[in-house]
Amino acid sequence: MSSVTNDTPSDPPIRERMPAAERRELILGHASAVFGRRGYSGTTTEQIAQAAGISQPYVVRMFGTKEKLFVEVMERALGKLIVAFREIIRLRDSGEIASNELGARLGQAYVDLIEDRGILMSLMQGFIQGHDDVIGRRARAGFLEIYRLLRDEAGIPADDVRGFLADGMLINTLLAIGMPDNFEGDEAATELMTLSFGAKLDAVLCVASEQSTRPV
Amino acid sequence: MSSVTNDTPSDPPIRERMPAAERRELILGHASAVFGRRGYSGTTTEQIAQAAGISQPYVVRMFGTKEKLFVEVMERALGKLIVAFREIIRLRDSGEIASNELGARLGQAYVDLIEDRGILMSLMQGFIQGHDDVIGRRARAGFLEIYRLLRDEAGIPADDVRGFLADGMLINTLLAIGMPDNFEGDEAATELMTLSFGAKLDAVLCVASEQSTRPV
DNA sequence: CTCTCTAGTAATTGATCGATTACTAGTTTA
DNA sequence: TAAACTAGTAATCGATCAATTACTAGAGAG
Numbered sequence: 001m002s003s004v005t006n007d008t009p010s011d012p013p014i015r016e017r018m019p020a021a022e023r024r025e026l027i028l029g030h031a032s033a034v035f036g037r038r039g040y041s042g043t044t045t046e047q048i049a050q051a052a053g054i055s056q057p058y059v060v061r062m063f064g065t066k067e068k069l070f071v072e073v074m075e076r077a078l079g080k081l082i083v084a085f086r087e088i089i090r091l092r093d094s095g096e097i098a099s100n101e102l103g104a105r106l107g108q109a110y111v112d113l114i115e116d117r118g119i120l121m122s123l124m125q126g127f128i129q130g131h132d133d134v135i136g137r138r139a140r141a142g143f144l145e146i147y148r149l150l151r152d153e154a155g156i157p158a159d160d161v162r163g164f165l166a167d168g169m170l171i172n173t174l175l176a177i178g179m180p181d182n183f184e185g186d187e188a189a190t191e192l193m194t195l196s197f198g199a200k201l202d203a204v205l206c207v208a209s210e211q212s213t214r215p216v
Numbered sequence: 217m218s219s220v221t222n223d224t225p226s227d228p229p230i231r232e233r234m235p236a237a238e239r240r241e242l243i244l245g246h247a248s249a250v251f252g253r254r255g256y257s258g259t260t261t262e263q264i265a266q267a268a269g270i271s272q273p274y275v276v277r278m279f280g281t282k283e284k285l286f287v288e289v290m291e292r293a294l295g296k297l298i299v300a301f302r303e304i305i306r307l308r309d310s311g312e313i314a315s316n317e318l319g320a321r322l323g324q325a326y327v328d329l330i331e332d333r334g335i336l337m338s339l340m341q342g343f344i345q346g347h348d349d350v351i352g353r354r355a356r357a358g359f360l361e362i363y364r365l366l367r368d369e370a371g372i373p374a375d376d377v378r379g380f381l382a383d384g385m386l387i388n389t390l391l392a393i394g395m396p397d398n399f400e401g402d403e404a405a406t407e408l409m410t411l412s413f414g415a416k417l418d419a420v421l422c423v424a425s426e427q428s429t430r431p432v
Numbered sequence: 433c434t435c436t437c438t439a440g441t442a443a444t445t446g447a448t449c450g451a452t453t454a455c456t457a458g459t460t461t462a
Numbered sequence: 463t464a465a466a467c468t469a470g471t472a473a474t475c476g477a478t479c480a481a482t483t484a485c486t487a488g489a490g491a492g
Contacts, residue, residue, distance in 0.1 A: 017458070017469060037347045041257035044449060055471050060451060128344050130394030131253045139393050144404050151404070162386070162411045163379075169389045170382035177355050178346030188360050188367070195378045233439060233488070260479060271441050276481060 020062070027052045027059060029118070032073050036121025040070050040129050071138055074126040077119045078142045082149060084109045089154050102154060103164065110168055111200040117175060117207060124172040171196055180208035236278070243268045243275060245334070248289045252337025256286050256345050287354055290342040293335045294358045298365060300325045305370050318370060319380065326384055327416040333391060333423060340388040387412055396424035 018026070030051040035043050045066050049056040063069035088105045091097045097105055113119050127143060130136040150161045174180070174196055183189035197204045234242070246267035251259050261282050265272040279285035304321045307313045313321055329335050343359060346352040366377045390396070390412055399405035413420045 039255060039257060039344065041255060058470060066450065127389050128255065128392045130392050136394050140395060140398060143393055144402065147408055148404050158407055159411050162408060166382040166386035169385035173343050173385045176344045176346050177359055178352050179356060182356060186360065188363050191374055192363055192378060195375050274440060282480065
């Protein structure tokens with residue numbers, strides 16, 4: 001009797017048995033969503049297990065500890081962000097987009113990642129966990145990796161990179177605070193989100209209404 | 217036998233007995249520091265009690281629940297932020313500072329609040345807790361309160377307010393990730409912090425070295 | 433001096449959570 | 463087809479934590 005409470009990542013038909021590598025990726029996806037919403041300490045391995053439709057001990061045994069799972073989630077998120085940015089830089093290098101468009105396109109690539117909210121949110125939850133020895137160290141390294149990527153690989157002036165990251169942190173904060181799901185037509189909230197999410201606003205509010213009415 | 221492990225807020229000589237109102241404020245100060253570092257779920261009432269030099273049940277009984285204590289910490293932090301901003305606006309209204317300086321002075325007022333890191337950090341920990349019904353609701357209201365204050369009372373154009381908040385969120389993230397305490401001379405980290413903290417960089421690194429070598 | 437608050441603690445409790453152990457069913461291989 | 467490995471679960475354990483209870487000491491009022 002597998003009473004399963006599935007979560008965001010587009011529930012594929014519940015399969016009973018699955019190669020470890022595939023199960024691993026599935027767990028990471030759900031863990032990303034739950035950690036992203038509830039934070040590291042606020043998330044239980046049981047919540048992740050339920051989201052992934054498996055038993056709690058299996059989650060723990062596959063990753064060793066909750067902490068190791070969280071670090072893997074962070075690394076996966078960071079990896080996806082870096083891939084997205086590098087792709088834009090590649091398009092610039094190959095002349096497919098103009099140099100003066102680079103910043104805007106990178107910004108769009110960032111906002112596009114909201115679609116899977118777990119990516120940006122689990123990263124942010126890691127950033128906020130700076131006091132933890134192992135998570136904090138990984139988070140700082142990851143943050144600086146992004147900074148160097150934008151400055152050195154993309155060739156963006158340092159203070160523009162700072163501004164870019166600042167915009168990103170505001171976006172993260174608005175998502176983490178749950179503004180898209182709970183603004184209830186508030187005029188100030190609407191204005192601030194319009195300015196922050198730009199053309200992606202519709203998508204953000206759409207993803208919000210999908211993901212807000214769910215358990216976990 | 218009062219074996220006391222005091223925390224940041226400039227340890228006054230340990231007094232045995234104290235009026236409730238005074239004790240309350242003392243607890244709020246220490247709770248702000250601990251919640252700011254470890255987050256809501258990551259903090260135990262015992263850690264707050266040790267920081268404040270009292271017993272764990274006393275902490276709980278004075279505020280009812282951990283959640284109520286956290287909300288009070290948030291409200292106190294928000295209050296201090298608003299007071300700081302209103303003071304700058306008042307100086308502008310009374311002509312003591314020029315209108316075109318307003319943004320810079322508000323920014324400085326924000327950065328000055330880093331001195332007591334608990335204020336900005338406990339607020340940020342609240343922002344990140346958007347999924348929680350009661351904390352999230354309060355956090356959203358507080359965030360929008362700051363937005364309206366800057367836009368309507370200070371009269372700053374909406375998109376400049378957005379930029380201002382973005383800069384603030386980057387500062388918060390750099391503090392929360394523990395960059396000032398752990399950058400270890402890294403070139404990129406130094407550059408980013410210089411750009412973000414500006415003239416306050418020295419003070420930030422100083423507070424860091426004071427507050428990093430402590431328990432809790 | 434004693435009565436009565438007020439400020440505080442020690443002890444404990446029930447719930448929760450991460451982790452471990454011991455098991456089972458399904459799949460592959462020889 | 464039997465052996466060996468892989469994918470999974472159920473049961474449980476020890477630790478931790480917020481909260482409650484029941485107590486004690488000190489200060490002020492009469």
